[in-house]
Amino acid sequence: MRAVFVGRFQPFHKGHLNAIKYILKKQKGGIFIVIGSIERFLERDNPFFFKERKEMVLRALRESKIKNFKIFGLPDFFDDKIWASKVLAVTGLKPLDTLVFSRDPWTMKSFEKIGVRVKPQPFFFNKLSATLVRKKICRQEKWEHLLPKSVSVYLKEIRAGQRLKFLAVPxxxxxxxxxxxxxxxxxxxxxxxxxxxxxxxxxxxxxxxxxxxxxxxxxxxxxxxxxxxxxxxxxxxxxxxxxxxxxxxxxxxxxxxxxxxxxxxxxxxxxxxxxxxxxxxxxxxxxxxxxxxxxxxxxxxxxxxxxxxxxxxxxxxxxxxxxxxxxxxxxxxxxxxxxxxxxxxxxxxxxxxxxxxGVSYEQLDKILRLLVQGFKEEEISFLTDISKKKVRDVIQRKKKNTHKLLPPARIQYVN
CATH class of the missing domain: 3.40.50.620 (HUPs)
Structure with missing residues (x-):
C-alpha cells in the first residue's frame, strides 16, 4: 500500500512536514507527495511557482533526513473524478494499492468516488495553514518558526516577502x-x-x-x-x-x-x-x-x-x-x-x-502557464490531457509570432 499526500504548499510549513512524518510512521512503503494547482502562480493565494514549491518540499525533507519519497505535480481539473484519476496516472498507482491522507472534504470525496481509500491525518501546530503563514509574512510578523528552517531561508532567498506584499494588493x-x-x-x-x-x-x-x-x-x-x-x-x-x-x-x-x-x-x-x-x-x-x-x-x-x-x-x-x-x-x-x-x-x-x-481559452491558459514554468510539450500533454498536437500548435504559434513582440529589425553597426 502506497501513501499519497496532496497539497498546494503555498508555502510548505511545519504542519505539512509533521503530517508527512506521521504518514511515514503509519506506512512503511514510502510516500508520494503530489503538489497541486501547478499552473497557478503569482496570485495572492498561489504566490509560488511549481519549481519553488518543489524546492521547498525537497529542502524540508532533506533537512529532516527523510529519503523514502517521490514528488509529483498536477494541474487543476474541474471534475473531481478526473482529477483523482489523474493523481493515480501521474504517480503510476492503482486504486487498491493506494491510501490517500487528507483532511480536505473535496479531496476525500474525489478519491472515494474512484474507489481509493482515504484516511485523515491529525492536525499539527494548532491547525497551522499556509494562509496564516502568508499573512504573517505580509504583516512583517514573526513567521520563521512556523516553517522548517531550510524553507524559511529559501523564502528569504527568493524575496518572498516583497512578492507577497505586492500580490496582497487587489x-x-x-x-x-x-x-x-x-x-x-x-x-x-x-x-x-x-x-x-x-x-x-x-x-x-x-x-x-x-x-x-x-x-x-x-x-x-x-x-x-x-x-x-x-x-x-x-x-x-x-x-x-x-x-x-x-x-x-x-x-x-x-x-x-x-x-x-x-x-x-x-x-x-x-x-x-x-x-x-x-x-x-x-x-x-x-x-x-x-x-x-x-x-x-x-x-x-x-x-x-x-x-x-x-x-x-x-x-x-x-x-x-x-x-x-x-x-x-x-x-x-x-x-x-x-x-x-x-x-x-x-x-x-x-x-x-x-x-x-484551435483550443479553448481554458486549455490555452493551462498550456501557457506550464510552458512559462519550463514544462515540455509531452509533459504538458500528459499532465493536462490536452492532445500533443494542440500543445505543439500553441508552441509553434508562439514561435511564429515572436516578431510581433519585438521592435523592428535593424542593421547593427560595429563600433
Missing part, C-alpha cells in the same frame, strides 16, 4: 494605479479605450473609468451593426452613457475598391489598423493615451494585429491570462451577457478566437 487596484501613473507621466489629459463588446475591452474600460473618471473617452468603432451591438449598449450603461459609436464602413469599402483583392486575414487586419488609426486621431486631438485591451494569452501567442490592436500606449491587462480576465470581469460587475459572449474579433462572419486558435 489586482484591480494595481491596474487603476498603473493607468493613473502612466497618464501622469506622459503629461496627457486622459485616456481613450476602443470597446468592441467583448470581455477584454469591457474590463479595460471599467478599470480606465475607475482610474480616470470623466478624463477617459470610450469609442466603439464598427464596420456594420453586428451581433455585439447589444453588448455595447449594456456596457454603455455600465460606463454611464459615455461610449461614442463610429462606423468606418464607408472608408473601409472605399479602400477595398482601390486595393488589390485580399484574403479574409488581410481584410480583417485592415479593419484593426483602421481602428488603431482612428483611436490615435482622437488621442492626438484631445491629448490622450490609447489604452490597450490585449490579454496575456493573446499576447503570448501573437493573437493580435501588428500595428493594429497591438499598437497602443499602455497595456493595463496584458499581464492577465484570459481566464483571469473573465474572473476579474465578474468582480467588476461586467454584464453577464458580455462575459458569456464567445470571444471574437468580429472581422468576418462566424469568426471566433477559439476556432482560430
Amino acid at each position: 489586482p484591480e487596484k494595481r491596474i487603476v494605479g498603473f493607468i493613473r501613473e502612466k497618464i501622469k507621466e506622459a503629461g496627457a489629459k486622459g485616456g481613450i479605450v476602443g470597446v468592441s463588446g467583448g470581455v477584454d475591452s469591457a474590463v479595460a474600460a471599467v478599470l480606465a473609468k475607475q482610474a480616470l473618471g470623466n478624463r477617459c473617452r470610450f469609442l466603439s468603432i464598427n464596420f456594420d451593426r453586428g451581433s455585439l451591438a447589444e453588448n455595447i449598449s449594456l456596457l454603455n450603461k455600465k460606463l454611464g452613457g459615455r461610449i461614442k459609436i463610429l462606423s468606418l464602413r464607408s472608408p473601409y469599402d472605399c479602400l477595398l475598391r482601390r486595393f488589390p483583392p485580399g484574403n479574409k486575414t488581410a481584410r480583417g487586419n485592415l479593419k484593426s489598423r483602421l481602428i488603431m488609426a482612428t483611436l490615435y486621431y482622437f488621442a492626438n486631438f484631445y491629448n490622450l493615451l490609447v489604452i490597450g485591451t490585449t490579454n496575456r494569452s493573446e499576447e503570448e501567442v501573437g493573437y493580435f494585429t501588428k500595428f493594429g490592436d497591438g499598437a497602443v500606449d499602455i497595456e493595463p491587462i496584458s499581464h492577465l491570462y484570459k481566464t483571469d480576465v473573465l474572473e476579474m470581469a465578474k468582480r467588476l460587475g461586467v454584464p453577464e451577457e458580455i462575459i458569456r459572449t464567445k470571444p471574437s474579433a468580429g472581422f468576418w462572419q462566424g469568426q471566433t478566437d477559439e476556432k482560430e486558435l
Whole structure:
C-alpha cells in the first residue's frame, strides 16, 4: 500500500512536514507527495511557482533526513473524478494499492468516488495553514518558526516577502494605479479605450473609468451593426452613457475598391489598423493615451494585429491570462451577457478566437502557464490531457509570432 499526500504548499510549513512524518510512521512503503494547482502562480493565494514549491518540499525533507519519497505535480481539473484519476496516472498507482491522507472534504470525496481509500491525518501546530503563514509574512510578523528552517531561508532567498506584499494588493487596484501613473507621466489629459463588446475591452474600460473618471473617452468603432451591438449598449450603461459609436464602413469599402483583392486575414487586419488609426486621431486631438485591451494569452501567442490592436500606449491587462480576465470581469460587475459572449474579433462572419486558435481559452491558459514554468510539450500533454498536437500548435504559434513582440529589425553597426 502506497501513501499519497496532496497539497498546494503555498508555502510548505511545519504542519505539512509533521503530517508527512506521521504518514511515514503509519506506512512503511514510502510516500508520494503530489503538489497541486501547478499552473497557478503569482496570485495572492498561489504566490509560488511549481519549481519553488518543489524546492521547498525537497529542502524540508532533506533537512529532516527523510529519503523514502517521490514528488509529483498536477494541474487543476474541474471534475473531481478526473482529477483523482489523474493523481493515480501521474504517480503510476492503482486504486487498491493506494491510501490517500487528507483532511480536505473535496479531496476525500474525489478519491472515494474512484474507489481509493482515504484516511485523515491529525492536525499539527494548532491547525497551522499556509494562509496564516502568508499573512504573517505580509504583516512583517514573526513567521520563521512556523516553517522548517531550510524553507524559511529559501523564502528569504527568493524575496518572498516583497512578492507577497505586492500580490496582497487587489489586482484591480494595481491596474487603476498603473493607468493613473502612466497618464501622469506622459503629461496627457486622459485616456481613450476602443470597446468592441467583448470581455477584454469591457474590463479595460471599467478599470480606465475607475482610474480616470470623466478624463477617459470610450469609442466603439464598427464596420456594420453586428451581433455585439447589444453588448455595447449594456456596457454603455455600465460606463454611464459615455461610449461614442463610429462606423468606418464607408472608408473601409472605399479602400477595398482601390486595393488589390485580399484574403479574409488581410481584410480583417485592415479593419484593426483602421481602428488603431482612428483611436490615435482622437488621442492626438484631445491629448490622450490609447489604452490597450490585449490579454496575456493573446499576447503570448501573437493573437493580435501588428500595428493594429497591438499598437497602443499602455497595456493595463496584458499581464492577465484570459481566464483571469473573465474572473476579474465578474468582480467588476461586467454584464453577464458580455462575459458569456464567445470571444471574437468580429472581422468576418462566424469568426471566433477559439476556432482560430484551435483550443479553448481554458486549455490555452493551462498550456501557457506550464510552458512559462519550463514544462515540455509531452509533459504538458500528459499532465493536462490536452492532445500533443494542440500543445505543439500553441508552441509553434508562439514561435511564429515572436516578431510581433519585438521592435523592428535593424542593421547593427560595429563600433
